[in-house]
Amino acid sequence: MQAKRFTRAALIAALMTAGLAQAGSLTIESWRVDDKALWEDVLIPAFNKKYPDIKVKFSPTAPTEYDSSLTARLTGGTAGDLITLRPFDKSLDLFKKGQIEALNGKKGIENFPASAKVAWQTDDGKTVFGLPMASVIHGILYNKKVFQELNLQPPKTTDEFFKVAEAIKKSGKYTPIALGTADQWEANQIVFTSFGAPYWKGEEGRKALIAGKEKFTDAPFVAAFDFESKLAPYLAKGYQAQTYGDTQTLFASGKAAMVPAGSWDISYYNTNAKFELGAFPPPVPKAGDKCYISDHTDIGMGVNSKSKNKDDAYKFVEWMGSQEFADLYTNKVTGFFSLSSHLIAVKDPVAKQMLDWRKSCSSTIRLNAQIMNRGEPNMENELWNVNSQVLNGKMTAKDAAARIQTGFEKWYKPGK
Incomplete structure (x- = not known):
């Protein structure tokens, strides 16, 4: 009888332990x-x-x-x-x-x-x-077949980038850069904060804005807007009405040679493009300059x-x-x-190619991601609007920089 009670107690304990x-x-x-x-x-x-x-x-x-x-x-x-x-x-x-x-x-x-x-x-x-x-890492994806056909190499500097774009345009066969402004967000999150990073030296410039040691109206930030303003001649006809989805379709079709992109786009192009992809980081302002990438948390x-x-x-x-x-x-x-x-x-x-950029480039996050979006006017919304206008030729680089800085100063006081 005692053995039976022990067995029953052990069984209950085991069941309780299993339940827990x-x-x-x-x-x-x-x-x-x-x-x-x-x-x-x-x-x-x-x-x-x-x-x-x-x-x-x-x-x-x-x-x-x-x-x-x-x-x-x-x-x-x-x-x-x-x-x-x-x-x-x-x-x-x-x-x-x-x-x-x-x-x-x-x-x-x-x-x-x-x-x-x-x-x-x-x-x-x-x-x-x-x-x-x-x-996610930002950069430029390109059609290796087109580059081989036109005997082009991935550019490293801004001058080389525009020479490549001009050569593609002159061929008359392809749109040099797949990019539209209808959705606006790409103009900031894929173009400005990526291509701009080498100009303001990544984290150095971003932290200087937060600390109040630099302004958007300073030369590095104006230069980034200026770079962006020169892209329009190399975009598809009617790019102002081109959505992000349209951009993906254009590049995947093989009709465009390059596309400013995020690493998340790789999966889409792996599935939908019939050509081999290549990638290169944002070009640096001049030969010998340090490479910077938007490596966004x-x-x-x-x-x-x-x-x-x-x-x-x-x-x-x-x-x-x-x-x-x-x-x-x-x-x-x-x-x-x-x-x-x-x-x-x-x-x-x-993906490996883009990740390897970390070995030779300094990583930074999207320029306005930390602290700078907290007030009104909201900087993220402003940058969508302003960068789209710069790409569309409706706003100069200096005016774009002045608008962002003026809006920022309305609510932000460094150190407070």
Whole structure:
């Protein structure tokens, strides 16, 4: 009888232990609806090999609805345990409201350099609230077949760039540069903050603007607008009505030789273009100048302060800081590069080419991403408008710089 009681007690204890082991569950909030299969078929199964008893659900929301719906769920206490974070102010706002946790000292964070964490930390740099996941790199993709046909080499300087564009134009066979201004955002996020970085020397110029040591009306920033103003003769007829989708179609069709692009575009062209892609970084102002690339911190992960399963959430964050995650994410989401310090063997040749620029170029983030979008007029919106007008020949470089600086000075006082 005593043996039976022992057996029953042992059985109950075993069942309770099993129940506890299986009780852990996590939900990931994200705007990356395109990544659903990646998480469900690749990333979560990889995590479960290490933590088989933690159930993880990836629950994305459409990008246009993500910010508002996430805010509502966080406020109502119904948001997931892990929060995919946009860079800088939107995530900083969540932290200031106490809706996401500080990650200082948490395992996994140590695998990221200071430059990677800047998009998910407080202005004073003392508190990190997001694990950096990936960045996107900006540059110029080109049609290798066209370059070979016209006996052209990827340009390294501004003069060489325009000589290449002129040679393509003179051939009469191709549009030199696929780029439109109808959607406006590309004019800033793909063109100005990428091509402009070598002029204002990347982080040096960006931080100088924030510190009040430089102004948009200073020569490096005016020069960047001036470069942009010279692109119009090499764009397709009617480019003012050309959308981002139109640009992708034009380049993929083989009718254009070059396209200013983000690394995220590689997947689209791999699928839709019938020619071999090449890539080169933004040309430098003159021979011998240092190379700079826009290597923009794009996506991070935080922990919901109201999560009922923080211990498992931290285990997931720790795993996201591993070599395994960095390798899987970089190679399964072509054009999104891990921000970790781990060495990664990138399989896609064009993605590898762009990632290798980090070895010879200094990385910077999009010029206005940190702090400079906080007031009115909103600088991001202004730069969309102003850069489109410069490309369209409706505004001079000096007037563009003056407008941005005037708007900035209306609300921003350095050091306050």
